[in-house]
Amino acid sequence: MGLVQGLSSAMTDEASTPETEVLSLLPTRLRAARRDKGLSLDAVAKLSGVSRSMVSQIERGESSPTIATLWNLTRALQVDFAGLLEGVDEPAGIEVLRxxxxxxxxxxxxxxxxxxxxxxxxxxxxxxxxxxxxxxxxxxxxxxxxxxxxxxxxxxxxxxxxxxxxxxxxxxxxxxxxxxxxxxxxxxxxxxxxxxxxxxxx
Amino acid sequence: MGLVQGLSSAMTDEASTPETEVLSLLPTRLRAARRDKGLSLDAVAKLSGVSRSMVSQIERGESSPTIATLWNLTRALQVDFAGLLEGVDEPAGIEVLRxxxxxxxxxxxxxxxxxxxxxxxxxxxxxxxxxxxxxxxxxxxxxxxxxxxxxxxxxxxxxxxxxxxxxxxxxxxxxxxxxxxxxxxxxxxxxxxxxxxxxxxx
DNA sequence: GGAAAATTTCCGTGATTTCGGAAATTTGCG
DNA sequence: CGCAAATTTCCGAAATCACGGAAATTTTCC
CATH class of the missing domain: 2.60.120.10 (Jelly Rolls)
Structure with missing residues (x-):
């Protein structure tokens, strides 16, 4: 048990930012992407070739998908694989440099x-x-x-x-x-x- | 048996570009990244918390890692998770637009x-x-x-x-x-x- | 060349993912 | 409310991932 395991032991020398948590964002984002498109679990299952059950588990964070299956999912949901794991920051207003x-x-x-x-x-x-x-x-x-x-x-x-x-x-x-x-x-x-x-x- | 499985059955409606193969690039890229840094399998194993054997298998394309383990690897190798799955093209010479x-x-x-x-x-x-x-x-x-x-x-x-x-x-x-x-x-x-x-x- | 060290690959075992079908939950409508 | 349809979650079984140690390969140095 432990989807987002490890990292605890041998840490690299860089700052231990809390970005280890990025993985925990994935489930939410996938579910959001699916709902945005108004698709059912079954629908994406057929589109992606990943079983309903698996999609469900992944969306609930109960399993850490293989990149192969995640890739298939991103194709079906038309979301950017890269962006899926990016953090969220982005300054809000207009940034001016005189x-x-x-x-x-x-x-x-x-x-x-x-x-x-x-x-x-x-x-x-x-x-x-x-x-x-x-x-x-x-x-x-x-x-x-x-x-x-x-x-x-x-x-x-x-x-x-x-x-x-x-x-x-x-x-x-x-x-x-x-x-x-x-x-x-x-x-x-x-x-x-x-x-x-x-x-x-x- | 088939790491880069599926996709065959229900295809989305977009052009069937051969970008399904992107996953097959990952092994090579990971190995390249490791060698660039002059690290041994054992070294990245200790850094990433992923076992030697697994790193080896992944680099040889004999297994499709879980995103959790892939994530840990990218941290240890200091490579961009996002870019890891991007395509490769890049024209060679100087491209001039008059x-x-x-x-x-x-x-x-x-x-x-x-x-x-x-x-x-x-x-x-x-x-x-x-x-x-x-x-x-x-x-x-x-x-x-x-x-x-x-x-x-x-x-x-x-x-x-x-x-x-x-x-x-x-x-x-x-x-x-x-x-x-x-x-x-x-x-x-x-x-x-x-x-x-x-x-x-x- | 040849031996020692290091690195990588192979292999058996246990944990986790993945699948298809059944149960449970939610949604829609009379 | 109550039933039917749809959606989601739960539950084995098979496949695959992941680990540690042993064997094989490559590298290093005398």
């Missing part, structure tokens, strides 16, 4: 300043930067983790992108997307430039 | 044109737009799904953001972030304006 208060990284690269537009909480998943280059300014970066991509749009000026061994020239209004699990460099080519950079999954 | 070829939505809202900077594949997870308003231009949007957020930065001009019942005024260089699981409106306030908009998890 031009004057934007955090700045002045001495990264040469002749460029980076304005950080995304909140620290989002680091890793989703980072947004406004980067301004002086003439011939350069910013080169070490590889991020695999799967990471950058999405760059030129606001003004001309820039040169180098990702791995590929090179591209961009003018105002141009956009480039590229994987950054490799060394990459952004540089202003003739005169100053301003770019908007979104890093995902870094 | 200013002249940017897809345009001309008649959304009033007096505003939307330039779509992100690729269609990313829709839902991560969308990037360059929006230009004429004087008094307005764009209001219906609620997206819960958890979605917009990240807006003003390139030029002055804009007014309304999300739910909250309102904010932004000038050049200002950034706002807000939940969009509710009706929301962006409008140019005095003269034309240009904004950069990132929508996540729509």
């Amino acid at each position: 031009n004057a208060n934007v955090p700045l990284i002045a001495n990264a690269g040469q002749g460029c300043s980076i304005r950080i537009l995304s909140p620290p909480e989002e680091v890793g998943r989703h980072e947004v930067y406004d980067i301004r280059f002086q003439d011939s300014g350069i910013l080169d970066s070490a590889p991020h983790k695999r799967g990471a991509r950058e999405h760059l749009t030129v606001i003004s000026g001309n820039v040169r992108i180098k990702a791995g061994d590929k090179v591209e020239m961009l003018g105002p209004g141009d956009t480039a997307r590229y994987p950054v699990d490799q060394p990459h460099t952004i540089s202003a080519e003739a005169g100053p430039a301003q770019v908007f950079l979104v890093v995902q999954d870094a | 200013n002249a070829n940017v897809p345009l939505i001309a008649n959304a809202g009033q007096g505003c044109s939307i330039r779509i900077l992100s690729p269609p594949e990313e829709v839902g997870r991560h969308e990037v737009y360059d929006i230009r308003f004429q004087d008094s231009g307005i764009l209001d949007s219906a609620p997206h799904k819960r958890g979605a957020r917009e990240h807006l930065t003003v390139i030029s001009g002055n804009v007014r953001i309304k999300a739910g019942d909250k309102v904010e005024m932004l000038g050049p260089g200002d950034t706002a972030r807000y939940p969009v699981d509710q009706p929301h409106t962006i409008s140019a306030e005095a003269g034309p304006a240009q904004v950069f908009l990132v929508v996540q998890d729509a």
